[in-house]
Structure formats: C-alpha cells, structure tokens
Amino acid sequence: MTTEVVSIGLGQLAIGLVFILLAGLASLHHALKLEKDLLVGTVRTFVQLFLLGYILLFIFKLDNAAWVLAIFGFMIFFAAWEIRSRVKEKQVTFFWPLLVSMAISYVIVSYMVTAVVVGVTPWWKPQYFIPLGGMVIGNSMNAIAIALERLLGDLRKRRLEVEAMLCLGADYKEASKDILSTAMRAGMIPSINSMMAVGIVFIPGMMTGQILAGADPLQAVRYQIVVMVMLVGSTAIGSLLVVYLVRKRCFGKGERLLLQPGND
Amino acid sequence: MDDNTPVIAFSKVTFSYARGKALFQDLSLELAGGSFYLVRGPSGSGKSTFLRLVNRLEEPSRGQLMFEGRPLTSYNPPLLRREILYIQQTPTSVEKTVRENLLLAFSFKNNRDLAMPDDDTLRSRLDNFLLNDIHLDTQASTLSVGQLQRLCFVRGLLLNPKVLLLDEPASALDEESARIVEETAERLCAESGLTVLMVSHRAFASKWVEHKVLKIVEGQMEVLA
Numbered sequence: 252m253t254t255e256v257v258s259i260g261l262g263q264l265a266i267g268l269v270f271i272l273l274a275g276l277a278s279l280h281h282a283l284k285l286e287k288d289l290l291v292g293t294v295r296t297f298v299q300l301f302l303l304g305y306i307l308l309f310i311f312k313l314d315n316a317a318w319v320l321a322i323f324g325f326m327i328f329f330a331a332w333e334i335r336s337r338v339k340e341k342q343v344t345f346f347w348p349l350l351v352s353m354a355i356s357y358v359i360v361s362y363m364v365t366a367v368v369v370g371v372t373p374w375w376k377p378q379y380f381i382p383l384g385g386m387v388i389g390n391s392m393n394a395i396a397i398a399l400e401r402l403l404g405d406l407r408k409r410r411l412e413v414e415a416m417l418c419l420g421a422d423y424k425e426a427s428k429d430i431l432s433t434a435m436r437a438g439m440i441p442s443i444n445s446m447m448a449v450g451i452v453f454i455p456g457m458m459t460g461q462i463l464a465g466a467d468p469l470q471a472v473r474y475q476i477v478v479m480v481m482l483v484g485s486t487a488i489g490s491l492l493v494v495y496l497v498r499k500r501c502f503g504k505g506e507r508l509l510l511q512p513g514n515d
Numbered sequence: 516m517d518d519n520t521p522v523i524a525f526s527k528v529t530f531s532y533a534r535g536k537a538l539f540q541d542l543s544l545e546l547a548g549g550s551f552y553l554v555r556g557p558s559g560s561g562k563s564t565f566l567r568l569v570n571r572l573e574e575p576s577r578g579q580l581m582f583e584g585r586p587l588t589s590y591n592p593p594l595l596r597r598e599i600l601y602i603q604q605t606p607t608s609v610e611k612t613v614r615e616n617l618l619l620a621f622s623f624k625n626n627r628d629l630a631m632p633d634d635d636t637l638r639s640r641l642d643n644f645l646l647n648d649i650h651l652d653t654q655a656s657t658l659s660v661g662q663l664q665r666l667c668f669v670r671g672l673l674l675n676p677k678v679l680l681l682d683e684p685a686s687a688l689d690e691e692s693a694r695i696v697e698e699t700a701e702r703l704c705a706e707s708g709l710t711v712l713m714v715s716h717r718a719f720a721s722k723w724v725e726h727k728v729l730k731i732v733e734g735q736m737e738v739l740a
C-alpha cells in the first residue's frame with residue numbers, strides 16, 4: 252500500500268509558526284524570558300534541517316562511497332565531540348577512545364543492517380546508510396554518554412573501595428569489575444526499556460515519518476524493528492568498548508587510580 | 516638481599532599533587548626491616564601520602580623508592596601491595612558477608628597461590644580483635660565503623676605482609692580496640708619481624724618494641740629515636 256504524499260508548501264510551513272507565536276506570547280505574558288530562545292530555536296530548526304535536506308540531496312545525487320563514509324565519519328566525530336563537552340572530566344582524557352568506540356560500533360551495526368538485514372546493494376547506498384546510521388548515532392550517543400559518566404563518577408565516588416581492593420592484591424580490572432558492569436548496564440538499560448515500551452507507550456518518530464510519507468504501516472513496522480535492534484546492538488558494543496578503553500586510562504602506571512575525589 | 520639492606524629506601528624522592536606545592540623534596544631515607552616507625556607531622560604535611568608512596572598508590576614526580584634493595588617499579592604492583600600492606604584510615608567493605616570480606620583477597624588472581632584460611636582460623640582471628648559476637652555470615656554492612664576497621668585489619672593480616680602501613684588505625688576505634696590494634700602490630704613486629712609504619716595522632720607508648728619517630732618537617736623527614 253503506497254499512497255501519494257501530501258507535500259507541504261512554504262506558506263503552510265509559515266502557518267505552522269503560529270504555534271511558536273503562541274508559545275512566545277505565553278512566555279511574554281508570564282515573563283518566562285524564553286522569547287529569545289524560541290526565536291533562535293525556530294531559526295536553527297529551519298536552517299539546520301533545510302541544510303541537512305540539501306546536503307542529503309547532494310549526497311544522494313553523488314552516489315559515491317567515499318562521500319557517504321566521509322559524512323558518516325563527520326557525524327560520528329561530532330557525536331563524540333558533543334559527549335566530550337557533556338561529560339565534564341578533567342583528570343582523564345577520553346576523546347580518542349570514545350571516538351574509536353563509537354566509530355567501531357556504528358560502522359559494524361550500520362553495515363550489518365544495510366548489507367545483511369535490509370540487503371541494500373551497494374551496502375553504502377546513501378538513501379539507506381545515512382538515515383539509518385544517523386538514527387543509530389543520534390539515539391545511542393546518549394547511552395554511551397550515560398555509561399561513561401557512570402564509570403567516571405563511580406570510580407571517583409567509590410575510590411576508597413577500589414583502592415582497598417588494589418591494596419589487597421587486586422589488579423585494576425578486578426578492583427573496578429563491579430563499577431564497569433554498573434556503567435555498562437546504565438548505558439544499555441534505556442535502549443532495552445524502549446523496546447519494552449515501543450508501540451504501546453509511543454509511536455517511534457521514524458515509523459510515523461514513513462507512514463506520513465505513504466509507506467505501508469507493516470513495512471514501516473519492519474524498519475522500526477530493525478532500528479530498535481540496531482540501537483540495542485550499537486549501545487551494547489559502544490558502551491562496552493568505551494568503558495573498557497576509558498577505564499584503562501583511569502589507572503596509571505603501577506595500577507593506581509588516577510581520579511582524585513572532588514577534583515574533576 | 517643481605518641483612519643490612521633497608522627494607523624500604525627513598526632516594527631523592529620529590530612528590531607533589533597536580534598544581535600543588537611539593538609535599539616531599541629530594542627526600543632520602545632508609546627504613547630498617549623489623550622496625551616500628553611512628554609517622555608524625557601536622558595535618559596536611561603528607562603523612563598518608565608518605566605511606567601511599569611506599570605501596571605505589573602514588574608515584575613520585577622524581578626519584579625512586581626501593582623495597583628490599585629493588586626498585587618498587589620492578590615489582591608486579593598487586594604482588595608488591597600484598598607484601599607492603601596498606602590499611603586505609605577509612606575502612607571499606609564490599610556488600611557481602613563478613614566471611615566473604617575476610618576472604619576477598621583470595622579471590623584475586625595474583626593471590627591464587629596463597630592457601631585460603633578456613634572458618635576456624637577466621638573465627639580465632641576475629642576473636643583476637645574483640646569481634647567475638649560477629650558471625651561470619653553477618654552482612655559486613657551491618658558492622659559499626661570500629662568493628663569494620665578491625666575487620667579490615669584482620670583481612671589484611673591474612674596476607675602475611677612483610678611491611679604494614681597503618682594510616683590512623685585508631686581513628687574509628689574506642690580506646691580498648693585501638694590498644695589491641697596497636698599492640699598486635701607491635702607484637703607482630705617483635706615476633707615475626709614485620710616492619711610497621713604507623714601514622715598516628717595518639718600518644719603512643721610501645722610495650723613490645725623500641726619505636727622510632729619519623730617526623731615530617733617541610734618536605735623532609737626527621738628520624739627521632
């Protein structure tokens with residue numbers, strides 16, 4: 252079943268702005284001081300999304316593997332950069348391990364999905380690889396950030412416990428085993444929870460988009476399942492890699508914990 | 516190692532925390548095996564750091580430390596820490612039973628060569644530290660801080676260390692328990708040749724061994740008989 256898509260004209264988009272206007276009026280009336288943010292947010296939404304649209308058009312036309320992978324790499328780099336700014340840690344540097352973990356997990360998962368599950372030829376076909384890969388990055392970067400924050404936070408908070416074990420002859424892996432598992436769990440639980448709630452509590456954005464674009468709902472469901480599975484896979488691989496690589500950096504020469512309490 | 520080799524030696528050791536003033540500056544010091552040292556110094560002078568340098572929880576910015584004539588860095592750190600046992604000022608336990616806490620060290624792969632003590636041994640060790648009413652199956656989290664401090668002491672001594680680093684062992688203890696911990700350390704020093712370095716603010720009168728005082732003065736160490 253494929254229906255024709257009702258296209259939205261620029262005039263209609265402008266009518267949509269009435270809601271922003273209402274929100275702005277509410278802000279003014281209640282002195283919320285959100286008018287500026289609303290304006291900037293609206294402009295950025297228009298600019299960023301149209302820009303993305305044009306870039307996608309450009310890439311789809313080029314149909315070139317190197318370009319597709321370059322764009323994908325660029326997206327991963329910015330996701331890692333965003334996490335770096337979010338996780339405020341000064342004693343241990345973690346950008347490169349983070350980038351490597353994200354790149355490995357996203358490339359593996361995106362490749363598996365486009366090449367094997369969806370079966371697109373060639374596997375890097377931009378219409379599939381970029382949107383699917385982008386969804387994986389956008390959704391699982393939160394999970395990776397959570398895992399990382401948890402790892403660093405717990406190592407600092409439970410420092411005495413870790414050092415007590417080191418003093419009893421544990422190596423750094425044994426001394427931080429529980430903290431590592433807790434961090435990985437923290438990273439993976441949200442994607443597992445969303446598998447529980449999907450379709451009952453919320454209709455995912457991608458599926459909604461496909462249905463609005465005229466796709467058969469059952470096909471949209473299949474794509475959504477693929478995306479959910481991709482998210483679990485990428486959060487699992489990404490969280491696992493990042494906590495393993497960053498944990499190693501938290502221990503210095505002589506298997507001693509480098510993170511000092513309260514000095515982050 | 517001949518008999519005159521110091522058990523621990525500091526050779527021109529400088530140490531400072533990141534962006535901080537140096538706590539120790541070119542410190543050279545030799546500590547004789549089988550001796551009892553009391554580490555004194557004002558608050559913030561680096562008493563705990565001094566102990567932490569000895570078991571490599573901290574690394575000197577310059578200089579080196581030796582254990583039994585070999586650089587600390589030449590030892591496998593977990594095995595070194597088993598020999599030079601540091602007991603923290605704030606006792607910590609894992610969320611398990613008293614027995615599992617006592618045997619924690621024996622679950623680590625570097626300690627697999629050690630014979631695991633049986634329940635009778637654990638029981639008698641606990642009794643020696645006035646923990647008679649603590650059952651081995653009790654959850655360690657239910658112990659008072661003082662009881663936990665003594666449990667940590669028992670747990671460490673099960674590894675038969677050569678050097679014992681005690682960081683304010685009496686801080687969480689009542690007078691009687693503090694006396695037992697200090698006396699046990701002294702007795703082990705006198706009978707088994709254990710070297711003890713103890714940071715303490717308390718008045719200390721040794722009964723079993725002559726002790727020496729290491730006093731931290733402006734990044735250096737004064738040895739007083």
